[in-house]
Amino acid sequence: MADTDRPAPQLGLAFVPTLAPERLRTLAPAVEAVGLDELWVWEDCFKQSGVASAAAALAWTTRLRVGIGLLPVPLRNVALTAMELATLERMFPGRLVPGVGHGVQAWMAQVGVRPASPLTLLREYATALRALLAGERVSVEGRYVQLDDVALDWPPAPPPPLMLGGSGPRSLELTAELGDGTLLAAALTVEQVADVGALLARTRGAGHPLVATVIVATGADAQQRVDAEVPLWGGEPGRGIGVAGDAARVAAEVRAFADAGATSVVFQPVGGEPDLDGWLGFLGGEVAPLVRG
Template sequence: MKAPRLGIAFVPTHSPESLRALATGAEAAGLDDLWVWEDCFKQSGLTSAAAALAWTDRLRVGLGLMPAPLRSTAITAMEVATLGRAFPGRFVPGVGHGVQDWMEQAGVRAASPLTLLREHTVALRALLAGEEVTTSGRYVNLDRVRLDWPPVERVPLWLGGVGPRSVALAGELGDGLILANAYTPTEVRAIADAASSAARDAGRTGLDVQATVIAATGRDAQERVDREVPLWGREAGIGIGAAGDARAVADAVLAMAHAGATAVAIQPTADEPDLAGFVRFLGREVRPLVVAG
């Protein structure tokens, strides 16, 4: 098994002004990735990604996820292309159909979220490839749209979702699948297998899978993880997250890799008392164990 990419997740329980130190600290610590979120109505994922890319030189920055109902396909293509050209090889955008309650609040809820996501993804990929796109769909309508500045280097487009149809769509159309942050390795294995099966049925291979591990270290690590997991809709004590020393966290990462994840992001708890120190711990102590397997 190839060692997964190891990154850190910047979730919106942490303030926007803490992003710069987290991004530069992650790069200095030798982590592979930084994953930013776009949860309603907290922080802009694209703005966070752009800032993190500008503050670093090597770090790959992933964005999970941009809700398709909130962003027009043409604007999304323009923004992704700009970052793809400015920071070639370092930006991984992700799109999804959004949390439907939030989409309702924003006044953009679609009657068929999966139809919207399919139309959005197909058109977005064509635009990023430099094609002129004319399409008249149920939700996406474009008339001779072509980007003046498409990416020079191909930008991977990842999809996210929870339900079986969303996962299958990610396998069919996406370069990767972005999972939610509160899954056990067993659940990740089932989802990754389903997405990979859909990819094979579509004649595609090499699907990446990103998983997240909620983690804490120190004397009260388990208590902090147990407080964090219910904030994301799951029960504590069912095998979600990792608490303890570097070996415990590395083993949780490797369990996700064995379940099919090619990239694993560590999510610090909202009450992490030393975010900078936690990033150094991941880079200096956890990463070598993950690489060694």
């Protein structure tokens, strides 16, 4: 049974890197125009820069929250990440939602930065990044993070929320411990999100922000298009991953994710979506009112 006292989740669009970078120029204002709350850009190797995409999306919109989901920490010096996020937050206060995480380890190996202990790196990195964004002067001699009397000249006040991404139990516990919220991988079922929500509640307590992504298609052959998309993100068709159907069907799935603990539900298009603008209008004009109502 749905929890009628639970607030409606924030609704957003996942600008997945299967979309060409230049497509963001029209999509970011369109996400805002149809009334969605958030736009999430990705940083996948070797496709698109999360920071560059977020900067452009923030500049092309006026109220939209722009999330970065997520920056792989082995790829980026923590001082550089702090500088970039602080700059964006000061230019566009209150609208940036950055996320960091392990990154895909095979990709990290390709560029020679795969850590022996991803958990240790993420702990050191998130702790140092949070301190730098808070305006602290930081010195640390960690296994992976080394800083000698480093402080930002222009720290944001207040700093943006720092989201952490993870998938395994130990990583998720770390996101609950150190993050202002948790980013989940794509292609998860409602039941999987509920399991994560329960783990986070045990670690952090109720109310920990949780961002879930759902693959959505509507119109002709919607289910076939979802089933073709799911394996590309590591899932298996027919196991409840993604949703196909009309506005009522999609809204019901969003509410199920919210009941499972998701505070933000981010819509992901299938690859080769035949009418991306129409799909976005469907989400903002038909699905969002049902969710919020």
